[in-house]
Amino acid sequence: xxxxxxxxxxxxxxxxxxxxxxxxxxxxxxxxxxxxxxxxxxxxxxxxxxxxxxxxxxxxxxxxxxxxxxxxxxxxxxxxxxxxxxxxxxxxxxxxxxxxxxxxxxxxxxxxxxxxxxxxxxxxxxxxxxxxxxxxxxxxxxxxxxxxxxxxxxxxxxxxxxxxxxxxxxxxxxxxxxxxxxxxxxxxxxxxxxxxxxxxxxxxxxxxxxxxxxxxxxxxxxxxxxxxxxxxxxxxxx
Ligand code: APR
Numbered sequence: 534x535x536x537x538x539x540x541x542x543x544x545x546x547x548x549x550x551x552x553x554x555x556x557x558x559x560x561x562x563x564x565x566x567x568x569x570x571x572x573x574x575x576x577x578x579x580x581x582x583x584x585x586x587x588x589x590x591x592x593x594x595x596x597x598x599x600x601x602x603x604x605x606x607x608x609x610x611x612x613x614x615x616x617x618x619x620x621x622x623x624x625x626x627x628x629x630x631x632x633x634x635x636x637x638x639x640x641x642x643x644x645x646x647x648x649x650x651x652x653x654x655x656x657x658x659x660x661x662x663x664x665x666x667x668x669x670x671x672x673x674x675x676x677x678x679x680x681x682x683x684x685x686x687x688x689x690x691x692x693x694x695x696x697x698x699x700x701x702x703x704x705x706x707x708x709x710x711x712x713x714x715x716x717x718x719x720x721x722x723x724x725x726x727x728x729x730x731x732x733x734x735x736x737x738x739x740x741x742x743x744x745x746x747x748x749x750x751x752x753x754x755x756x757x758x759x760x761x762x763x764x765x766x767x768x769x770x771x
Contacts, residue, residue, distance in 0.1 A: 535759035535766060543742050543757045543770055550718035552630035555621055556734055557763075560723020560745060562641050564615040564764035567608060571725050572747065587697050591663075595680040595689050602692045605639075606657060607674050614645035617722065617763030620771040622646040624720075627771075632712040636724060636731050638694045651709045653701050653731055655694040664688025701730065713737045720744070722763050726751050744770075 535543075547553070559569035570577045580601065584590050591598045622645050625631045633650045635642055638657040642650050661668035662683040667690075673681075680689035695701055713719055719738035726732040726749045735741055741755040744766045752758040759766050 534761050535769075539757055539759055540766075540769055543759055546718055546740065546742060546756060547624075547720075547770060550628070550716075550740075552716045553624060553628045553718050553720065554632045554634060554712045554716040554738075555624065555720045555722060556713075556724065556731070557621075557633070557635045557637060557642070557722045558724025558726075558731075559637060560725075561617045561621075561763045562612070562615075562637060562639050563723065564617060564762055565612040565641060567612055567639055567641070569723075569725075571727065582697055586694075588699060591689075591691055591696070595691075599676075599679045599681075599692075602657060602694075603674060603676075609639045609641070609657065610672075610674060612639075612641070614641045615764045617767045618642055618645035618647070620763075620767035621722075623771045625649060630716070632709070632716070634709045634712065634731075634734065636728070638692075651705050651712070653695070653705055653709055655692075655702065657692055657694055659693025660690045661693045662686060662688055663691050668693060706730070709734060710737060718742065721751065721755070722767065725749055 563569055569575045585598055585601045618641050621633060625647055631649055633647050635650060635652055636654045638654055640658045659668060660671040664683060665686040667683050667685040683690050713734045714737045719741040721735055721741055722744045735751050743752055743755045743758045744763055746760060746762055
């Protein structure tokens, strides 16, 4: 658990920062009961990403891919944002220049009240067409038929998330890079920092604080590494 000295150092950096960018990963939703991808209980311990989170997997077996994402929608629908999500809403209100960049597709930052969010891996609560530009916000936890057909062109609809091997949304990504490069401080919360290009944002930061119960490849390179869960560390910082 982070020491009082480390928390005080992080508070000083936050107080001195004129602009703040936050980068979150699956770890910030762990205390809401949503499984992370890696580490103990991680989704990739029980499921194979290449079988569920790639365009090839969807082309080969859209039914299984949809069933897996609908299962995740069900988990998230039953969950609530936690104190970590809420602490970031408080931080957003405190900084004129604030950006929240998230790798998460669960929508828990939105439900907590965050507004200035850049979703670099898309949104599980968006559904889009594989054949045309059709897309919609979508709270469905089930469909009459899988894969659901596009109402415009009839092609299969897919979850509005970024799969392995796909490029990140161009404009969102450019905004994320610019935000980190221009910010006084980057607060990295709950990411194993193993998936690029998102993990590369940390390299762009002038100064960074990390919140994670475990060490990551960046822990030795940030100004302050706070060991602990987001749900307890972030409220202590704010
Ligand atoms: N608070 C903060 N961090 C936590 C907590 C917690 N309560 N519990 C676990 N963590 C940390 C873990 O130590 C780990 O470093 O959260 C991190 C989760 O790492 P991953 O499961 O790899 O999730 P993430 O880094 O978001 O993965 C990045 O990979 O599978 C793709 O697209 C997917 O967006 C995802 C990307």
